[in-house]
Amino acid sequence: MQTPAPPEPIEISETTTDWLGALRDAGFLALFTLGLSFPILAFRTRQDLTQGLVLDPRWELVATVVSIAFFARLGWLIFGGQLSQATSSAFSAAAKTLSPLKAHVTTFRYIGLTWLIAYPFLAVLIAGPGGALKWIDNFGIQILIYIMLGWGLNIVVGLAGLLDLGYVAFYAVGAYSTALLSTHLGFSFWMCLPLAGIFAAFWGILLGFPVLRLRGDYLAIVTLAFGEIIRLVLINWVELTNGAAGISGIPRPTFFGLPFNASDEGFAAFFGLEFTPLHRLFFLFYLILALALLTNWVTIRLRRLPIGRAWEALREDEIACRSLGIDTVKTKLTAFSIGAMFGGFAGAFFAARLGFISPKSFEFMESAVILSIVVLGGMGSQVGVAIAAVAMIGGTELLRELGFLKQVFGDSFDPTQYRMLLFGMAMVAMMVLRPRGLISNREPTVILHEKRAIGGDMVKEGHG
Amino acid sequence: MAQADAQMPDTALEPILRVEHLTMRFGGLVAVNELSFEVARGQITALIGPNGAGKTTVFNCITGFYKPTSGRIAMFAGTPQTDAAIDALTNSPNTHAHTANGGVYLLERMADSEISSKAKVARTFQNIRLFTGMTVLENLIVAQHNWLNLASGYSVLGLVGAPSFRKAERQAIDLAVAWLDRIGLTDRADDPAGALPYGDQRRLEIARAMCTGPELLCLDEPAAGLNPRESSELNKLLMSIRDGNGTSLLLIEHDMSVVMEISDHIVVLEYGTKISDGTPDFIKNDPKVIAAYLGVEDEEFDDAEAELEK
Numbered sequence: 001m002q003t004p005a006p007p008e009p010i011e012i013s014e015t016t017t018d019w020l021g022a023l024r025d026a027g028f029l030a031l032f033t034l035g036l037s038f039p040i041l042a043f044r045t046r047q048d049l050t051q052g053l054v055l056d057p058r059w060e061l062v063a064t065v066v067s068i069a070f071f072a073r074l075g076w077l078i079f080g081g082q083l084s085q086a087t088s089s090a091f092s093a094a095a096k097t098l099s100p101l102k103a104h105v106t107t108f109r110y111i112g113l114t115w116l117i118a119y120p121f122l123a124v125l126i127a128g129p130g131g132a133l134k135w136i137d138n139f140g141i142q143i144l145i146y147i148m149l150g151w152g153l154n155i156v157v158g159l160a161g162l163l164d165l166g167y168v169a170f171y172a173v174g175a176y177s178t179a180l181l182s183t184h185l186g187f188s189f190w191m192c193l194p195l196a197g198i199f200a201a202f203w204g205i206l207l208g209f210p211v212l213r214l215r216g217d218y219l220a221i222v223t224l225a226f227g228e229i230i231r232l233v234l235i236n237w238v239e240l241t242n243g244a245a246g247i248s249g250i251p252r253p254t255f256f257g258l259p260f261n262a263s264d265e266g267f268a269a270f271f272g273l274e275f276t277p278l279h280r281l282f283f284l285f286y287l288i289l290a291l292a293l294l295t296n297w298v299t300i301r302l303r304r305l306p307i308g309r310a311w312e313a314l315r316e317d318e319i320a321c322r323s324l325g326i327d328t329v330k331t332k333l334t335a336f337s338i339g340a341m342f343g344g345f346a347g348a349f350f351a352a353r354l355g356f357i358s359p360k361s362f363e364f365m366e367s368a369v370i371l372s373i374v375v376l377g378g379m380g381s382q383v384g385v386a387i388a389a390v391a392m393i394g395g396t397e398l399l400r401e402l403g404f405l406k407q408v409f410g411d412s413f414d415p416t417q418y419r420m421l422l423f424g425m426a427m428v429a430m431m432v433l434r435p436r437g438l439i440s441n442r443e444p445t446v447i448l449h450e451k452r453a454i455g456g457d458m459v460k461e462g463h464g
Numbered sequence: 465m466a467q468a469d470a471q472m473p474d475t476a477l478e479p480i481l482r483v484e485h486l487t488m489r490f491g492g493l494v495a496v497n498e499l500s501f502e503v504a505r506g507q508i509t510a511l512i513g514p515n516g517a518g519k520t521t522v523f524n525c526i527t528g529f530y531k532p533t534s535g536r537i538a539m540f541a542g543t544p545q546t547d548a549a550i551d552a553l554t555n556s557p558n559t560h561a562h563t564a565n566g567g568v569y570l571l572e573r574m575a576d577s578e579i580s581s582k583a584k585v586a587r588t589f590q591n592i593r594l595f596t597g598m599t600v601l602e603n604l605i606v607a608q609h610n611w612l613n614l615a616s617g618y619s620v621l622g623l624v625g626a627p628s629f630r631k632a633e634r635q636a637i638d639l640a641v642a643w644l645d646r647i648g649l650t651d652r653a654d655d656p657a658g659a660l661p662y663g664d665q666r667r668l669e670i671a672r673a674m675c676t677g678p679e680l681l682c683l684d685e686p687a688a689g690l691n692p693r694e695s696s697e698l699n700k701l702l703m704s705i706r707d708g709n710g711t712s713l714l715l716i717e718h719d720m721s722v723v724m725e726i727s728d729h730i731v732v733l734e735y736g737t738k739i740s741d742g743t744p745d746f747i748k749n750d751p752k753v754i755a756a757y758l759g760v761e762d763e764e765f766d767d768a769e770a771e772l773e774k
Contacts, residue, residue, distance in 0.1 A: 298623070305622040306605075306613040309598075313606045316595035323527065323589070324607045324676055325581030334619075444599045446637065448653040452599075458656040459597030 022077035030070035037065050116289060120282050129278060136281045138397050141288055141353065145346055146393045148292040150373040150385040152342030155299055157371065158380035159308065160335035161315025161460070162212075163220040166227025167370055169207075170200040170340035172234060172362035174347025179247040179357050180240070189253035189352045193345060200344025204337040212332040215318075227367055234359040246358025253352045255283055284353055291349060295342045296382055302338070304445045311335050312380075312445075316460045369393075372423075376430050378437025378456070387438055392423070477504040478544050480680055480712045481526070481585075486535035488521050488736075495521040497736040499535070503680065503729075508706055508713040510723045512747075513733035514756070519716045520590060522733070523684055526714075527587045528576035535572065539583045541679065542566015581610050586678035588669045590685050590716075596658025600649055600668060603657050604640035607675035612636050643671040647701065663694040667701060674705065681705065683715040687722045695719060699726050724748065732756075 042062050043055040076083075101108075123135040149171065156164045174196035181187040181195060211222045234241045241247065252260065258267040260280035267283075268275035302308040310331045313321050321328055351357050373392055377384030399422075402415040434440065440456025481503040488496040496518040503509045511519050524530040526537055538550055543565040553561040553568050560569040560582060569583035579585050595603050605612070615632035616622030622629045644650040647667040652660065657668060666686060673681055686702070687695050703726055705711050717723045723730065723744070730747045732740040740750045747753050 301623050302619060305616050305619050306609050307616070307619045307622075309602060309606050310609050310613070312598060313595050313609075316597055317593050319529075320589070320593040320595065321606075322529075322576040323580060323587050323593070324609065324672070325577050325579075326606075326609050327577050327581075442597055444602060444654060446599075446601055446605055446633075448601050448637070448641065448650075450654060452654050454597055454599065454656045458658040 019078075022074055025077060026070050026074040029073045030066050033069040034062065034066050037062050041065060117286075120278075120285050124278065129276060132278065133281065136278075136285055138400075139394060140285050141281070142397065143390055143393045144285070144288040144292050145350060146370065146373060147386050147389040148288065148295050148346045149343060149370045150377065150389050151292065151295045151299055151382060152339050152346065153370050153374050154339075154377075154380065154382070154385050155302075155311070155342070156335055156339035157374050158378075158385075159299075159303065159315065160311040160332060161379075162332060162335065163216065164223045164336075164339070165220045165364075165367055165371065166207075166223035166225070166230075167339070167343055168362050168364070168367040169227040169230040170204060170343035171347040171350070171366070172230050172359075173200045173203050173340075174344030175351040175357050175362070176234065176241060176247070176347075177344070178348040178351040179250045182251050182352075183247060183249060189251065189348070192352070193348045196348035197341040197344040200347065201337040201341040204340030205333055208333045208336040212329055212336070224364070224367075227362075227364060231359050231362050231364075234362070241359075244359060246356060246360075248356040250351050250355045250357070252280070252355055253283070253287065284349075288349055288353075291345055295345075298338075298342075299382065307331070307334055309445055372427060376427070376437055378439040378441075380442060380459070381437065381439040384437055384439030392426070395422070395426075477507070479503065480505040480540055481714070482536075482538045482540070482550075483522070483526070484536045484538075486522065486525060486537065487533045488518070488525055488530060489533045495736050496525070496532075496733075499733070499736070499738055501731045501738060501741060503712055503714050505540075505712050506706065506710060507728040508702060508715065508726050509729045509731065510727040511714065511716050511731050511733065512718070512723055517733040518736040519733055520684060521736075523587065523682055523714075523716060526571055526579075527585060527682060528571060528574055528579040532572050537571040539569040539571055539585060539680065540566060541569070541584070580676055580678070584677065584679040585682060586673035586676045586680070587682040588666075588673050588684055588686065590688065592662075592665050592669050594657040594665055594669055594672070597656060599654050600644065600657050600660065601637070601640055601653040603668060603672050604643060604675045605636055607672045608636045608639065610676075639675060643675060646704070647671050663690050663697075666690065666694075667698070670701065670705075674709070674711070678711055680712045680714060683713065683717075685716050685718065687717055687719040690719075692721075695722055698722065702726055 042058060044058055046054055046056065048054045119140055120132070120136050123132040123140070126132075127135055149167070153164065153167045156162050156167070177196045177199045178189070178192040181192050182189065187195070207223070207226050211219060211226075214222060235244050237243075254260070255267050258270050259265065260267050260277075260283065262275040263269065266275065267273075267279055273279070303312075310321065310326050311334075313324075313326065314328060314331055314335075318328055321331070350361070369392070373388045374385055376392065377386070377388035396416070396419050399415040399419060405415055406413050430437070436456035436459075440459070441453040442456070442459045443453060444451060479502040483502070484500045486496055486499040487494065499518075499522065501509075511522060513519055521530065525532040525535075536554060542563075545563060545566060545568050549561065549563050550568055553570060559573040559578070560567060569579075571579055571583060571585070574583065580587075595606060598606070612632060613619070616629045617626070641650065641653070644653055647664075647670070649660070649664055649668060649671075652664070657665065660668060666689075670681075670683065670686060673683075683702075687698055690698060699722055702713060702715075706713055715727075727744050730740075730742065730744055731738060732747060732750075732753050734756045739756055740747055740753045742750070
């Protein structure tokens, strides 16, 4: 490439485009793409019958990618300005038309709650008893578990600003304490649930004591390590946890002592209903809904209490907190243990829902997914976290529904294989478009005259 | 040093803070060397000195952000404490002691948050440290965290919305609003603190420190970056804190219009040692201070040297 000539004083109106410049720019990008794709895409390697390596050239693919890069860049340079203008004006117009709706927030809250309560019935009505299983279990219950985990982690990361990469450890503590207590000691689910929360909170404090002196990246690394330690202990302490094979036969939760089975003492028989597996799913759905709403309610209440304000103050400026007499270690520990407690509750539910757990369910990937739900949703925002969980978990579940794409891409195409790719693309897009998450505004916790949302640019994100 | 000690003002004044032989070393660098001074109760004491004299280090030692290498920093509550009580505490492993008529706190032994919550010493920072993403009102409520958290029954009473907690919260808001009225920011109570102009942020930080209910307020360059009008408003605010709230003040300041106008007592530092200590009039005319700190014309410098050699 030559060094670009200094811009000449061209007398053109603002609407005309610099075609030559655009072509040159797009051409450069096409060259760049060619250079990048040559070692990656140009040859497929395979072994022939003599075990020798054969390179199959794929020049059509390279040509396609390069021309996509060229024309996409050219199109963006020519129409991009108008496009971004149009979208931003559309966004502001939408915001203007939607702003009167802000007065009806409570109404929306009730509509949302009614919808959630009616959801399993709607699923049965629309999809029929057989088809509803998937919608209640894969979409309803699965998403609600992640919403609850997201809300639990939101206390630690969003409010207190402590970057925790090992949150799944507390989920595991909750799940394993439920599994062990119920299979060895015969505790019922309803006894295990509070105990799981207490154990997880206890582990949260235990981890917190040595770790909370660390800040930012260091805290993230140690929590990451803690998550891995818990998982490795679960795999290797075979006598207690049955190792990688996991624990099965965990008793299912009962409806005040009534099991969900076809027996005469079962839930269906007691209420004179015909037995169907849907009863259990309905029950599990409402159970996790109640647990998630409890998490939400407690978080919202705590935020308006001195302890919640201290968490947010800690996220904003730890040194200022200390100068005001706030014991930062205790404050961090409460955030850590309360967040862990909700993770423990969710873990207890997880164990009882499936009846089987293994260390495979508690890998680092889970922590990463939960953390990205919190980050995408907007740290500290309850609604944002819920939306992000629906989009991310619901989105990956929806990939299973895209079987028709096989007709386009051939039979070997499996949409679920692209889950992590889409995940990453969503992350990159979010970080470019809305770096502070879907809902970045912060709601004040106490108001003197009128409520004004605080823009995300004012709010600090916390560095441990 | 003996000369400076001899010039201590009015020894009848009751001290609230006594710093004795304070030394702070960072590796080989001696930032503060054998510094001793007193802050009198109900007075404004200024700590001045050229850049790098160790003023902020002294502040960080007093407020617990640094652990001093050696020395004693005693904070007194209530009526004057006897030397015997202070020595008894020093020889014990405790951080503070309650006596019949007050208490003694050894700040060099206490953690920063305890110094604020127990010994009642509040501070502000040279570079303002507000909670920028929280509203002005929230900043003042966070400052009342300790008693409010107690009133919320460590969140248990607060979670169920107990009336006693609601009442406490009302009181906290009332105190915050009273301070907002005093600093003239009531209209901006619901705006994020980070959106305030610089001068307002300075005043808000002082109000926030006062909401912790301190006996001694330490201000690190409160007038830095203020215009003359804002400086004079600040002077009024600081004097009203001294006279109206009975809080003693210790401040670091470079702005001589502030220092000379409001200080009752000035301590001058240079290279970590005290070079002068007295009333503003005394300091103004002290040739050592003029020579070392304010800068002098050549002939004045000679005069000052001659003065010193006497």
